[in-house]
Amino acid sequence: MTSDVSASYLAESRSSTVQGVMWVMAIVPLAFVCMRLYVRVCLKRVFGWDDFIIIIAICCLVAYAAVCHVASTLGLGRHFAIVSEKPEHLIDVALLCDIGEALAIMACTLGKTSFAVTLLRIVVHRWMIILLWFVIVTMNLVNILAALFIFVQCKDPRHLWNPAIPSECWPSNVFTNFSLFVGAYSGAQDFVLALLPWTIVWNLQMKRKEKLGVAFAMSLGIFAGAASIVKTTYLVALSAKSDFTWELAPLLWWAAIEDGLAITAASIPALKPILIRVFPGSSARQNYDMISYPPDSSQQKVFDNAQGETQTDIGHATIHDKGSQTAVLETQSPGKGDESINMTTEISVTFNRS
Template identity: 75%
Template structure:
């Protein structure tokens, strides 16, 4: 055996897979924990977007664990090496199929959480319609993809153990559908990243503040870029000539996309935490995510989609809405200069006993 052959046999992408997988799981986990600290302990509210992001990060960690286990039995090595032990080859194929489903659902839920968060702040009807369209279609195509992973063959066991006979779809059917889903997922990332700019740019605040808020809300564009890169690896994988080696980049780029999507969905909620950590920073006068007033002594589930409610009790006016959270505080006598967003509210009077 020549030195080149030895070097080929010893090549391994396993350390890279493990490093990327755990990095792109642990970093988003810190952001999700920070988000939950703000929501539960600082604001004492908990919404559907928070629940969805928790499920997403759990799926991402499970994905990293499954792929780590796959590297222990041959993922990231050349097929000629792994097939020396047929049982390892079967284990790699099975674990990668399971990991693929976990990655698909983690990515879908991460983006869904951000879309639900945006529903809190949008005020225009076409934006709400667009967000619902993104949420529904994104979940539909990705859930179908997750099912198709195991439905390609009449007997799913054939997918990881070719010795079991089964009738399967033509190889290019699932590959072409996956290419479509990858491209569509990337397009949705860009839609969700650009939508905050249309919301923020017409608000009355300094341009520097507008840019900062809009940029923080549009970090999902990096997840879109990762989705494009991931999709390119599907073409190379379709041949399946050396799948244990060629599958590695596809899997860790999927982890990058998932991690960036979950991180981008969590960052906008961290502003109150940053204000507490750095008191000298500007006040929290332009939070993009609205929070109802913090109830005393208990947490509440907050399923709101940005409604505005106003209560008048004992002569006090209390605002619970989202639109005013993105407008600068009014200066007495200059209301006409500071308000550029008009919202109709319903007023409920409660007479004290």
């Protein structure tokens, strides 16, 4: 089989690129998720649903990188003509790639879901809440179906990685067209989740420079949307599957790039306390806090409003529903029964909820 092709063709390999991209796009987001959890659990003593979801997402992404690494050692990234010399390797590559695709879909979905849940804690308009829930529900429904369709295209799923096993299957264009729709819809959701923070932040009483900093930090998911568009273009080239071990490699690593960017973008807004610790003399606190705290604010306990409290922290901004407190002091002169009540008022930025 290999005698009809040139030696340079057979020597071509994308395997090392697959391994490098996969692990970079798994380790970098993992570092950001670890920093996010350090801030949330160790510094702020809070843990929300968005944190739990992002943990599952990064686990799926690391598993995806590991599966693709093993597949690349067996032939992923090499031409079909050379991999087919060992049929058992060809079967293993096909199986691992199917498993990897499902893991990539779930990592991407959960990363975006985590960020959407974070936004749910800070939005103030009803239409934003409805939009976010629509994105969360439809995004998970469409992507879960996409992950399932990988394995249910044939009555006997084993036919997908071992064509020697006979089975009735869907027409090849059905799954390809659905995958194109999922890729386009996923990219559109990235842009929605990236642009929504601008609507939230721009109406707040902050300096323009501060608004730009906060909004940009919460809009990095737009790069995941760009990666999703590039990934979708490779689906068309893959539809023929004439050289799938070679053609599948770019699709898989662009999926890893999209996943890694989505998870990283969902974690960055929570890292303000680390920025303040790294640059203690900078203006990071003033640039990213919507309100000013009194000098002893470090003694105040921070609550996550996901647990029913009135304070919401988004990593770069804090919103209070109430900004006053009353302190009743003990008797200054117990012998005379002279009691004193001291009331202090804290002024904070507030806005109306609609």
